[in-house]
Amino acid sequence: xxxxxxxxxxxxxxxxxxxxxxxxxxxxxxxxxxxxxxxxxxxxxxxxxxxxxxxxxxxxxxxxxxxxxxxxxxxxxxxxxxxxxxxxxxxxxxxxxxxxxxxxxxxxxxxxxxxxxxxxxxxxxxxxxxxxxxxxxxxxxxxxxxxxxxxxxxxxxxxxxxxxxxxxxxxxxxxxxxxxxxxxxxxxxxxxxxxxxxxxxxxxxxxxxxxxxxxxxxxxxxxxxxxxxxxxxxxxxxxxxxxxxxxxxxxxxxxxxxxxxxxxxxxxxxxxxxxxxxxxxxxxxxxxx
Amino acid sequence: xxxxxxxxxxxxxxxxxxxxxxxxxxxxxxxxxxxxxxxxxxxxxxxxxxxxxxxxxxxxxxxxxxxxxxxxxxxxxxxxxxxxxxxxxxxxxxxxxxxxxxxxxxxxxxxxxxxxxxxxxxxxxxxxxxxxxxxx
Numbered sequence: 001x002x003x004x005x006x007x008x009x010x011x012x013x014x015x016x017x018x019x020x021x022x023x024x025x026x027x028x029x030x031x032x033x034x035x036x037x038x039x040x041x042x043x044x045x046x047x048x049x050x051x052x053x054x055x056x057x058x059x060x061x062x063x064x065x066x067x068x069x070x071x072x073x074x075x076x077x078x079x080x081x082x083x084x085x086x087x088x089x090x091x092x093x094x095x096x097x098x099x100x101x102x103x104x105x106x107x108x109x110x111x112x113x114x115x116x117x118x119x120x121x122x123x124x125x126x127x128x129x130x131x132x133x134x135x136x137x138x139x140x141x142x143x144x145x146x147x148x149x150x151x152x153x154x155x156x157x158x159x160x161x162x163x164x165x166x167x168x169x170x171x172x173x174x175x176x177x178x179x180x181x182x183x184x185x186x187x188x189x190x191x192x193x194x195x196x197x198x199x200x201x202x203x204x205x206x207x208x209x210x211x212x213x214x215x216x217x218x219x220x221x222x223x224x225x226x227x228x229x230x231x232x233x234x235x236x237x238x239x240x241x242x243x244x245x246x247x248x249x250x251x252x253x254x255x256x257x258x259x260x261x262x263x264x265x266x267x268x269x270x271x272x273x274x275x276x277x278x279x280x281x282x283x284x285x286x287x288x289x
Numbered sequence: 290x291x292x293x294x295x296x297x298x299x300x301x302x303x304x305x306x307x308x309x310x311x312x313x314x315x316x317x318x319x320x321x322x323x324x325x326x327x328x329x330x331x332x333x334x335x336x337x338x339x340x341x342x343x344x345x346x347x348x349x350x351x352x353x354x355x356x357x358x359x360x361x362x363x364x365x366x367x368x369x370x371x372x373x374x375x376x377x378x379x380x381x382x383x384x385x386x387x388x389x390x391x392x393x394x395x396x397x398x399x400x401x402x403x404x405x406x407x408x409x410x411x412x413x414x415x416x417x418x419x420x421x422x423x424x425x
Contacts, residue, residue, distance in 0.1 A: 162308050191367035191395060191425040195330030199323055206319075235312035236304055243315040246322070263397030265329050265365065268322055 026091055029136020030098040033175070034129035038102050042182040046256055047121030054255045055123060062127045066091055069134050069171060072164065073289055088134070095130025096122060128178045131171070135289075165237065165286060166244060172285025173245035173278035174252070180277055181252035190269040198272045205245075205272075205279040210238040212283035222286070241286075245278035246271050329365065338368035340394060342417030345401070353405045358417045365396035368422035375404040378414040393425065 037043050066088035071081070100122045103109040109118055160168070180186055193201070213222050214233060222233070249271045253259050259267050339362060346357040360373060371394050377385040387404035394400045 162305065162311075166311075187393065187395075188425055191369070191393065195326045195333075198326045199330070202319065202323055202326075232304070235316060236308040237312075239319060240311045240315040243318050246318075261359075261399045261401065262395050265326065266367070266395040266398055268326060272322070272326070 023090075023094070025136045026094045026133035027098055027136070030095050030129040030133040031102070033132025033135065034095070034099065034125060035102070036179050037128050037182070038099065038106070038125055040182060042184065042256075043125060044103075044108055044121055046182055047124050048117040050120060050124060050255075050257065052120075054257075055120065058127055058255050059123055062092070062130060063088065065171070065174075066130060066134055068167060069131070072168070073135060091133040092126065092130045094133040095126040095128075098133070099125035099129045128175070131175060131178075162236075166240060168285045168289045169241040169282035170244050170248055171289070172281040172283070173241075173248040173275075174281075175285070176277040176281030177245075177249055177252045177274055181249070181258070181274055182256050186253075186274055187258055187270060189273045190266060193269055193273065195265075195269070198269050201272050201276055205276050206238060206242055209241060209279045209283040210234055212280065213237070213286050237286075241282045242275065242279055245275045245282045249274035249278050333365045335364040335366050335396075337364065338366045338394065338396070338422060339363035340368060340371060340419040340422065342373060342419065344415050344417060347410050347415070349409075350405070353407045354410055355403055355405050356410065356415060356417075357401065357403045359399045359401045360391060360394050360417075360419060361399045362394045362396055367393060367395045367425050368419075369393050369425040370421075370423040371400075371419050372421045373402060373404075374418060374420045375406075376416045377406050377408055377410055378416055379412075384408060384413070388420075394422075 067081070067084050070084040070087040070091065100109070103121060103125065109121060210233075214230070250259075250267075253267070253270055253274060258270060262270075340360055341363065342358050342360045344356060344358050348355050348357075356375060358373070358375065360371060362368060369392065371391040373389050373391060375387050375389075376383045385406050385408050387406060389402050389404055391400045391402050
């Protein structure tokens with residue numbers, strides 16, 4: 001992508017190869033992350049029956065999410081917010097284009113459909129696809145042109161603030177949640193579970209989250225400083241991460257009309273079951289991003 | 290703060306008080322959720338759904354008279370595939386009936402649905418009741 005050296009951004013000049021490689025990675029990321037949703041029947045249906053106010057909230061909230069994500073991971077190193085905003089809009093556009101093309105290729109979108117349906121179906125799919133496009137670089141990229149002089153990926157070389165860690169957990173939770181929240185299985189599971197099952201799921205989610213980040217020796221896993229008791233990290237990171245996964249689950253369920261007219265306990269059970277993949281996603285995001 | 294390098298990340302040993310505050314509030318939220326669900330687990334003894342219907346709205350539409358109703362479930366047990374029969378009664382005689390199936394009526398919740406009559410329900414009684422259900 002073109003950068004103006006006069007503004008002191010970077011010294012790299014426009015290189016068509018790098019530019020198109022970035023776009024292709026974004027498109028690949030959109031496909032990788034959004035295909036499960038593009039092939040989910042409930043997501044097509046949501047496109048036409050979803051309340052437009054909720055769809056609007058989802059689409060508008062996606063903008064700051066993409067900008068912050070672009071600042072942290074994204075197609076390429078960004079040093080200013082205007083660059084992050086530019087990359088975020090490219091990712092959003094790639095998400096919309098990829099969703100539209102795939103839905104058309106699969107015969108889900110047809111020319112005789114009302115514009116209301118077409119726009120709705122593309123819009124709801126564009127949100128996960130755009131996040132996928134943004135993550136495309138950090139997950140599929142990281143090749144020679146991204147490494148700095150020390151051969152290290154620049155995105156992994158910064159200090160992550162506490163808020164940054166929580167944000168990454170939210171993105172991870174949102175990602176896995178968006179995959180499963182629209183499906184009928186989520187509400188069906190919450191109806192099949194007894195309250196005891198729900199409590200077991202809460203405990204299991206917390207244990208898995210903590211284990212993912214601290215106990216298992218994955219690449220990118222976190223070590224505690226010498227002499228810090230294990231429960232410190234549990235209180236400061238795992239529990240807030242679980243609550244964030246729960247809030248994201250609640251937002252997804254509300255957006256997809258799963259909580260309408262449903263009693264409090266049933267809503268809590270839905271949130272608990274949806275937070276299970278959300279918690280895993282949140283933990284994984286801390287390792288991967 | 291977490292220092293990220295390509296090696297394992299190291300949590301700093303002197304966290305800001307905000308991190309502890311966030312942790313404490315989060316722990317409280319998790320405990321409230323567990324407490325709420327545990328209360329239900331310990332006190333609730335319902336074994337089957339309790340379904341009852343009520344008419345919300347009657348409107349003339351292009352293909353007849355549309356009756357919008359809701360089915361409430363008073364029990365904590367969810368019912369699925371709830372078949373609802375609506376009857377139009379005049380002088381305790383049924384003059385028209387219509388049926389619909391609702392996917393789920395969750396525990397202590399309600400579900401809305403609609404049926405369409407050919408006869409004008411004005412001055413007549415509409416009876417809405419669930420006639421069958423499945424366990425999810």
